[in-house]
Amino acid sequence: MNYDYLHPRDEIALTISRIYRNKMTTMSGGNLSILDENGDMWITPAGIDKGTLTPADIVCVRHDGTVEGRHRPSSEYPFHRAIYDVRPDLTAVVHAHPMALVAFSIAKRVPNTRIIPQTYRWNGKVAFAPYGVPGSDDLGSKIAEKFAAGYDSVMLESHGVCCGGRTLQDAFQRFETLELCARTEIKASQLGTPQFLTEEQLQLESRSDLRLATFEHGPENMTVAEKNLRNQVCAFIGRGYRQGLFTGATGTISARLDANSFLITPHPLDRFSVLPEELVLVRNGRCEAGKTPSYAALAHRTIYEAHPDVGSVVNANASNCLAFSVCNKAIDTRTLPESYILLREVSLLPFETTFSNMAKMASTLSLRHPAAVLANNGVLVVGSDVVSVFDKLEVLDSTAEAILGSLPIGGYVPIGKDAIDDIVKAFKLPR
Ligand SMILES: [Zn+2]
Numbered sequence: 001m002n003y004d005y006l007h008p009r010d011e012i013a014l015t016i017s018r019i020y021r022n023k024m025t026t027m028s029g030g031n032l033s034i035l036d037e038n039g040d041m042w043i044t045p046a047g048i049d050k051g052t053l054t055p056a057d058i059v060c061v062r063h064d065g066t067v068e069g070r071h072r073p074s075s076e077y078p079f080h081r082a083i084y085d086v087r088p089d090l091t092a093v094v095h096a097h098p099m100a101l102v103a104f105s106i107a108k109r110v111p112n113t114r115i116i117p118q119t120y121r122w123n124g125k126v127a128f129a130p131y132g133v134p135g136s137d138d139l140g141s142k143i144a145e146k147f148a149a150g151y152d153s154v155m156l157e158s159h160g161v162c163c164g165g166r167t168l169q170d171a172f173q174r175f176e177t178l179e180l181c182a183r184t185e186i187k188a189s190q191l192g193t194p195q196f197l198t199e200e201q202l203q204l205e206s207r208s209d210l211r212l213a214t215f216e217h218g219p220e221n222m223t224v225a226e227k228n229l230r231n232q233v234c235a236f237i238g239r240g241y242r243q244g245l246f247t248g249a250t251g252t253i254s255a256r257l258d259a260n261s262f263l264i265t266p267h268p269l270d271r272f273s274v275l276p277e278e279l280v281l282v283r284n285g286r287c288e289a290g291k292t293p294s295y296a297a298l299a300h301r302t303i304y305e306a307h308p309d310v311g312s313v314v315n316a317n318a319s320n321c322l323a324f325s326v327c328n329k330a331i332d333t334r335t336l337p338e339s340y341i342l343l344r345e346v347s348l349l350p351f352e353t354t355f356s357n358m359a360k361m362a363s364t365l366s367l368r369h370p371a372a373v374l375a376n377n378g379v380l381v382v383g384s385d386v387v388s389v390f391d392k393l394e395v396l397d398s399t400a401e402a403i404l405g406s407l408p409i410g411g412y413v414p415i416g417k418d419a420i421d422d423i424v425k426a427f428k429l430p431r
Pocket of ligand 1: 029030095
């Protein structure tokens with residue numbers, strides 16, 4: 001969906017309800033603003049329930065200071081204004097108190113954004129602004145000082161976080177991705193020693209820009225099967241977002257259409273609101289003109305070519321799976337029979353594999369061994385179709401969550417070898 005066509009009050013109301021529904025603010029905390037081309041600021045109101053906010057509740061503070069609307073502007077209006085004053089390139093600010101970032105804020109630490117390439121691409125380095133009284137000019141100048149130094153994401157001591165953007169969606173994706181970093185680092189620290197991407201590894205990722213030759217394609221030459229698959233994939237992307245398996249800015253899914261073609265998520269994309277026409281068809285190594293497929297398109301294509309029975313591939317950064325990815329540990333599926341039956345043994349592949357050794361990646365995965373943890377790059381899951389790949393991804397993330405949950409209560413005991421042999425026999429699993 002293209003947010004550029006929304007009025008600021010509609011975009012703010014949509015985004016704050018998304019933040020509230022994703023439990024990234026309480027009903028009273030957090031505020032968002034957009035600065036329009038006239039220098040007028042559209043901002044969330046003070047003291048109104050974030051769970052029921054409508055576009056009509058959004059306040060406009062004109063550039064001359066007059067206030068229009070049925071409410072008072074947010075009490076944090078001074079720091080929004082202070083940020084825009086020092087950063088003319090920014091037109092949106094998101095501020096909230098999501099739980100994992102608040103944990104870092106009260107621990108007086110900044111989350112490391114080098115957990116996966118996308119989180120570093122969105123946030124880069126993050127600043128830490130010292131404490132100030134909420135709503136005060138003093139807090140505004142402390143935050144603005146960090147934005148003036150070039151930071152787009154600033155942690156606020158004993159308060160929360162503030163992210164700026166060229167658009168509200170840009171600021172929101174930065175905010176959501178930073179919360180993913182914080183959540184993952186907290187979970188990974190319970191599991192082992194988090195590993196962070198080096199400069200060389202980040203370089204490897206930035207060289208992976210995909211340029212495919214193109215072909216003309218449009219609804220006039222789409223089959224019913226393609227239209228059906230586009231709608232099915234979109235429904236699962238939206239569901240994956242709501243289930244916490246994808247974030248707005250991360251997660252790639254593809255689905256095979258026929259022997260030589262597949263549909264894949266584009267880049268960039270907001271997984272919250274994907275439309276069927278946004279997916280990219282890749283056929284015989286070419287992609288449909290006017291669209292950019294995900295960076296992972298080549299890796300997915302390598303898997304489809306190696307395995308004619310694979311009908312869908314997903315690369316996801318669900319935060320429980322990501323804790324294992326960041327600790328460079330495989331996920332043990334000998335937890336529940338369901339996990340072992342669906343996923344069998346899960347492999348661990350080095351970060352570089354998806355960039356420089358796609359053949360190794362393709363030979364590791366199959367319908368028999370459908371899941372792998374990619375070091376600092378999430379998890380990769382294959383299935384016979386979109387439904388089966390989604391099922392496996394959900395089970396993989398639940399398994400990761402259960403293992404993480406067992407750690408503070410003494411850890412887990414894997415199902416023993418004899419019981420695993422019985423499962424293999426009872427369910428006629430291939431050996
Ligand atoms: Zn606040």
